[in-house]
Amino acid sequence: MRITQGTFSFLPDLTDDQIIAQVQYCLDHGWAVNIEYTDDPHPRNTYWEMWGIPMFDVPDAAGVMLALADCRKAHGGTNYIRMSAFDNTYGWESLRLSFITDRPASEPGFALDRQERGGRQIGYTTRAYSAMKPEGERYS
Amino acid sequence: MDAIDLKRDFAASGLDAELAQLDRELVGLAPVKQRIREIAALLLVDRARQKLGLSTEPPTLHMSFTGNPGTGKTTVAMRMAGILHKLGYVRRGHLVSVTRDDLVGQYIGHTAPKTKDVLKKAMGGVLFIDEAYYLYRPENERDYGQEAIEILLQVMENQRDDLVVILAGYADRMDTFFSSNPGFRSRIAHHIDFPDYADGELVEIADTILARMGYRLSGPAQIALGDYVARRRTQPHFANARSIRNALDRARLRQAVRLFDRHEGTVSADQLSTIEAEDIRASRVFAAADTATPA
Numbered sequence: 001m002r003i004t005q006g007t008f009s010f011l012p013d014l015t016d017d018q019i020i021a022q023v024q025y026c027l028d029h030g031w032a033v034n035i036e037y038t039d040d041p042h043p044r045n046t047y048w049e050m051w052g053i054p055m056f057d058v059p060d061a062a063g064v065m066l067a068l069a070d071c072r073k074a075h076g077g078t079n080y081i082r083m084s085a086f087d088n089t090y091g092w093e094s095l096r097l098s099f100i101t102d103r104p105a106s107e108p109g110f111a112l113d114r115q116e117r118g119g120r121q122i123g124y125t126t127r128a129y130s131a132m133k134p135e136g137e138r139y140s
Numbered sequence: 141m142d143a144i145d146l147k148r149d150f151a152a153s154g155l156d157a158e159l160a161q162l163d164r165e166l167v168g169l170a171p172v173k174q175r176i177r178e179i180a181a182l183l184l185v186d187r188a189r190q191k192l193g194l195s196t197e198p199p200t201l202h203m204s205f206t207g208n209p210g211t212g213k214t215t216v217a218m219r220m221a222g223i224l225h226k227l228g229y230v231r232r233g234h235l236v237s238v239t240r241d242d243l244v245g246q247y248i249g250h251t252a253p254k255t256k257d258v259l260k261k262a263m264g265g266v267l268f269i270d271e272a273y274y275l276y277r278p279e280n281e282r283d284y285g286q287e288a289i290e291i292l293l294q295v296m297e298n299q300r301d302d303l304v305v306i307l308a309g310y311a312d313r314m315d316t317f318f319s320s321n322p323g324f325r326s327r328i329a330h331h332i333d334f335p336d337y338a339d340g341e342l343v344e345i346a347d348t349i350l351a352r353m354g355y356r357l358s359g360p361a362q363i364a365l366g367d368y369v370a371r372r373r374t375q376p377h378f379a380n381a382r383s384i385r386n387a388l389d390r391a392r393l394r395q396a397v398r399l400f401d402r403h404e405g406t407v408s409a410d411q412l413s414t415i416e417a418e419d420i421r422a423s424r425v426f427a428a429a430d431t432a433t434p435a
Contacts, residue, residue: 052253059232060264062302066295067260 001109003041006082006098016065019083019101023061026085031096032056033064034086035071037079039138040131041107051075054086068101076102078139104130104139144188155180155226162219167348168341172216175332176223183227200329201229201304202296204272204318206311207334210380213308214270216334220306221266230304234265240274243288251284255291263302272307273317293323337380342369346384350415355392360417371425387423394419 004010014022026033033055036048051071055064064083071081081102084095108129115123130138150156159180162173182199190196201224205213218235225233238258245251259267269275277283296305307324309317311333318325337345343366350356357365372383395415399407 055260058260058263059234060302062231062299063260063263066256066263066299070256 001107003080003100003103003107005043006084006100008099013103014099014101019068020061020065022097022099023064023083026097027059027061027064029085029087029096030089031085031087033058034084035064035067035081036084037071037075037081039079039104039135041080041128042110042126042131048080048082051081072102077105079104106139144191146184146188149184149188153184153226153228155184155223158219158223158226162223165348166212166215166219167344168337169212169216169334172212172332172334175330176216176220179330180223180227183224183229187228198301200300200327202300202328203304203306203330203332204314204328205306205308205332205334206314208310208336208380210382210384211334211336212381213334214268217266217268217306217308220304224266224304229301230265231302232264235268236262236265237268237270239270240285243269243275243292244284246284248284251287252291255288259291259295259303263299266304266306268306268308271309273309273313276317276321278320289321289324293327296327339366339369339373342381342384345381346388349385349388353392355388355413355415358414358416361415361420364417364420368420368423368425375425387420387425388415390423391415391419394422 008014023033034053035051037051038045038048051074052067055067058064068081068083075081079102080100082098082100084098087094087096110126110128113125113127115125117123159173159177162176166173179201186196186199203220205217207213214237217237221230221233221235224230236258242258243251243255245254275285275289277285292305295303305328307314307328343362346365347357368387369384372378372387377383392415398416398419399411403411
């Protein structure tokens with residue numbers, strides 16, 4: 001099952017040129033671009049691992065792509081990688097844009113667990129199939 | 141389209157103004173200006189070739205600036221960023237100026253992230269490495285400088301259209317640096333040598349500096365400054381334009397003291413902005429020369 005998180009996630013995966021254009025858009029607005037990765041695709045897993053620190057003071061997308069290339073070398077194919085753009089202007093101080101750039105080759109999807117409770121109530125839980133393996137072995 | 145008007149291209153690029161400004165604001169440096177013109181012409185021709193569908197290899201524009209202290213290497217590098225931007229060769233046209241400290245780390249594993257960080261910031265612009273020969277320390281084989289050099293070389297080769305690297309330093313030490321790092325020499329297409337300024341040029345530079353600060357030299361002061369330059373040159377640690385700038389700063393101090401001590405009552409705007417011969421002749425340079433002659 002294809003994970004849809006962040007902007008553009010219902011579109012086909014972005015090509016490098018499209019990523020460059022998006023990153024440049026962020027940088028031109030003065031947002032700091034940040035690269036994150038994870039191998040736990042659960043939608044409630046909000047805090048992904050950071051690849052380096054957010055890139056303040058980088059004026060051109062090529063610099064960000066350099067970092068993305070490094071991150072791909074280390075985690076590409078076995079992790080989800082996303083970029084987020086942080087706007088530090090007063091009043092915003094939060095993410096303005098976030099999109100997935102890389103995803104594992106196969107995404108096994110989620111299991112739905114039902115818990116029967118008293119009074120015929122049913123509780124629901126989703127668990128990622130991939131997350132049933134230990135961290136680091138999930139998509140290899 | 142099968143013909144391109146190079147002259148019109150040149151005018152449209154806004155380069156004319158940039159080169160004229162370079163000519164106006166930088167005194168002397170004829171070989172440097174000549175080289176900049178050549179590079180500009182090459183890039184324009186390349187762009188025209190591209191428009192007509194002729195094959196173009198993106199030219200290598202990494203440069204090395206060699207010359208004595210104070211010959212304008214940093215100033216020209218700053219201009220170069222603007223020129224390359226106007227020609228559309230670098231996308232942003234900003235200059236990131238670094239030295240060894242910004243590239244080389246202090247412990248194992250510190251250098252690569254530091255160098256990459258600088259490279260990330262310089263992408264789309266010009267990376268200016270001042271006193272580049274400090275990157276390589278042959279006396280210490282475990283020096284981390286080598287690691288920074290390797291990362292730099294890799295990026296210089298692979299991302300030629302994202303980044304222009306300019307190395308600068310004193311000529312003799314850069315020569316040793318290049319001979320021990322042949323990879324650098326072969327990746328740098330343009331070796332530009334900055335000549336020392338002539339005496340007249342230095343006086344002209346002084347006029348420009350003073351005009352920018354809102355001062356001017358009186359007639360006798362102009363002659364005194366010419367004397368000063370000739371004498372200062374023979375003394376140790378002469379740093380061309382930088383020495384002149386420092387001398388002028390000291391002359392301003394003396395002028396301030398003179399005005400303060402001698403003028404009862406009011407001073408005019410003219411007095412406040414004129415540097416007299418005595419402000420310059422009070423310099424240590426003249427004293428040293430005078431004691432040297434009798435001895």
